[in-house]
Amino acid sequence: MTLPSHAGIVVIGGGIIGCSTAYHLARDHKADVVLLEQGKLTSGSTWHAAGLVGQLRSSASITRVLKYSVELYKGLEAETGLATGWKMTGCLRLATNADRWTEFRRLATTAKSFGMDMQLLSPDEVKKMWPLMETGDLVGASWLPTDGQASPSDITQSLAKGARMHGAKLFEEVRVTGFAMKDGRITAVKTDKGDIACDKVVNCAGQWARQVGAMAGINVPLQPVKHQYIITEKIDGLATDAPTIRDPDRRTYFKEEVGGLVMGGYEPNPQAWTTGDVPNDWEFRLFDDDYDHFEQHMAQAIARVPALETVGVKQMINGPESFTPDGNFILGVAPECANMFVGAGFNAFGIASGGGAGWVLAQWVVDGEAPLDLWVVDIRRFSNLHRDRQWVCDRTLEAYGKHYTIGFPHEEYLSGRPRIVSPLYERLGGHRAVFGSKLGWERPNWFAPEGAEPEDVYSMGRQNWFEAVGEEHRHVREKVGIFDQSSFAKYEMTGADALKALDWICANDVNKPVGRLTYTQLLNTRGGIEADLTVSRLGEDRFYIVTGTGFRTHDLSWIEDHVGKGLDVALKDVTEDFGTLTLMGPRARDVLSAVTDADVSNTAFRFGHAREIQIAGHTVKALRVTYVGELGWELHVPIAATGEVFDALMAAGEAHGIRPIGYRALESLRLEKGYRAWGSDITPNDTPQEAGLGWAVKLRKNTDFVGRRALENAAGEALKKRFAGFTVDDPAIVLVGRETILRNGEPVGYLTSGGYGYTLGKNIGYGYVRNAAGVGDDFLASGDYELVVAMERTPAKIHLEPIYDPAGEKIKA
Secondary structure: OOOOOEEEEEEEOOOHHHHHHHHHHHHHHOOOEEEEOOOOOOOOOOOOOOOEEOOOOOOHHHHHHHHHHHHHHHHHHHHHOOOOOOEOOOEEEEEOOHHHHHHHHHHHHHHHHOOOOOEEEOHHHHHHHOOOOOOOOOOEEEEEOOOEEOOHHHHHHHHHHHHHHOOOEEEOOOOEEEEEEEOOEEEEEEEEOEEEEEEEEEEOOHHHHHHHHHOOOOOOOOEEEEEEEEEEOOOOOOOOOOOEEEEHHHOEEEEEEOOEEEEEEOOOOOEEOOOOOOOOOOOOOOOOOOHHHHHHHHHHHHHHOHHHHOOOEEEEEEEEEEEOOOOOOEEEEOOOOOOEEEEEOOOOOHHHHHHHHHHHHHHHHHHOOOOOOOHHHEHHHOOHHHHOHHHHHHHHHHHHHOOOOOOOOOOOOOOOOOOEOOOOHHHHHHOOEEEEEEOOEEEEEEEOOOOOOOOOOOOOOOOOOHHHHHHHHHHHHHOOEEEEOOOOEEEEEEOOOHHHHHHHHEOOOOOOOOOEEEEEEEEOOOOOEEEEEEEEEEEOOEEEEEEOHHHHHHHHHHHHHHOOOOOOOEEEEOHHHEEEEEEEOOOHHHHHHHHOOOOOOOOOOOOOEEEEEEEOOEEEEEEOOOOOOOOEEEEEEEHHHHHHHHHHHHHHHHHHOOEEOOHHHHHHHHHHHOOOOEOOOEOOOOOOOOOOOHHHOOOOOOOOOOOHHHHHHHOOOOOOEEEEEEEEOOOOOOOOOOOEEEEOOEEEEEEEEEEEEOOOOEEEEEEEEEOOOOOOHHHHHHOOEEEEEOOEEEEEEEEOOOOOOOOOOOOOO
């Protein structure tokens, strides 16, 4: 065997993800691809996967990725001549309590929003479909007929053959030992059989992906966890086309295999394998059977399928699977190395994802940007926090244990907390803050009134904080509130070419005088919104950029990747250098003027301006901007002085009724004002014009910027979708997002976010209304609207203007 000396793209790993990526690179892009596998194809964790293929996720894009897998597996045998073991058996999900049933009704609504026909069945209907099942404790079940199962090894071999047919070269028994690097890029892949010079590398090394990444200085935060299932002897009366079953309240799953059952589960006390390196020679290997640990699943499974009590067990599989700290897989370009892409950490649904993940990853590798909104799986959702192996292990085990628990809205993880705290953590705790966590930062979600327990009680209806958050919301509308937003991601860009770089990267015009602030999107080449942030010009060549907590790695990486070659620009992450206090409400100016000598009157310090002022002896960056729709400032304070400045504001604000406010009130305030949240309301799938943000794009200026061409090409065409607000009067309804929008009884879209507007006293949701022939004002205004909430229709009213203070008078007061 002789390895080629050069390849356009080297794919590392011959499991289902690597083979699918190589197949799509060769088939769709005619790329020059070499795939390297250290053992034999499928020998890592693919060969022992259970092979269930489900399609529905809460993200429309990820659901599309999984639906693509199903379409691919259906037709792959005809192309390659190798069977995939694909069977469209459908999937039953069982519900045994009211909360689970509400979850399924919401899931069924989401499925219909995404064009999938999920049905809800009675216990009797379930019994008819699966006669061997005990159904006495069921409330009902959901039924998705297009789900199924497949043979992981067979699919992988079929994809590998397809890759070779389209010109890819696959090599087994070749171990990657390192990389040759230059200027932060990989120039060659080093192996035990020689080196291969290459342009790009795709790390699909499964449970070895972390180690392979580390050789190039990149972090792939995954954790191998022991996952067990059994294969039984033949069971009398079990149909060969029996649907797969997920029984989440009993934490187990079943699928038919050769007349018997495969049964496994997700226990609350999972067992990690190693936080160190996975042995290279772990090929077609399993752990010893652990019946003591598996007993909890056995007891639950026998209660559901009594025939299991007497049937023999043919085999127990106890193998490692790669899991991640949030239960979503990892795709995309590594922030530390511009030409390494990753596809790993599939949380035991690698078979369901494999076809689609290879399709989008191949496109990403070729184009340098994701073809869809893949933010929930983007490797840039992580941060330096995820380099801590023990933290990743603890959080991953918690995520594994939640695999089948009820997904309550607003639920928070508990492990590895508190990790990062602002200087106000103790002070806010003294105000009875109930904290949540975002990218490791503890942030106050709400403040418990005296006499109420300061903790979240989750439910499918209104949660225990509903009234308390309403009080905080009203306080900001009527008086003044202070938010600790120190977790905001913050960067400084300096250098002679800083303006030139930002002019190319930003869709809005940042070429404004010193002291001005610009709200802008960053667009991809399709005109989709990759980021949404503010840029303040603090000097001729000094800019201060502020974005959301969770987007810290992503946005920094996007900006770095799009700074033109050879420009004199320095970009620095200064997140931990500054605390951020946001002062908001009609009395914000009274409070601020009491603690500074600076003139903060409306004539001297207008909306959309930024300047440095003195508070309590410290220089503070004051940005006049808002996310709540009231007069206010974001105050960026040297981190060590955050406590002093907070104390000064609280003391001066006492006369005006100041109080700390949490993130749940921030959310309800922004919903009333119609401000878009990146990642839900605006994504890489949406253009500013579709999102109603065309006013923030400099198309009138003769300046080129990323995405301009796509927006100009679309300018002559009618928009096929448009962002709109909806209100629902029924106070019993709870909107959480993904509810279907009906216009004149026909589905036209779904909500991207939902919540409650306390000033209005109504539920508020936002989403895109779609129509192939175009969505003009007349089309929007003339319809009769309803929302489908948990499978029930409720009347809704459409809003095309901000619902609260549409003229924006309050923010400019």
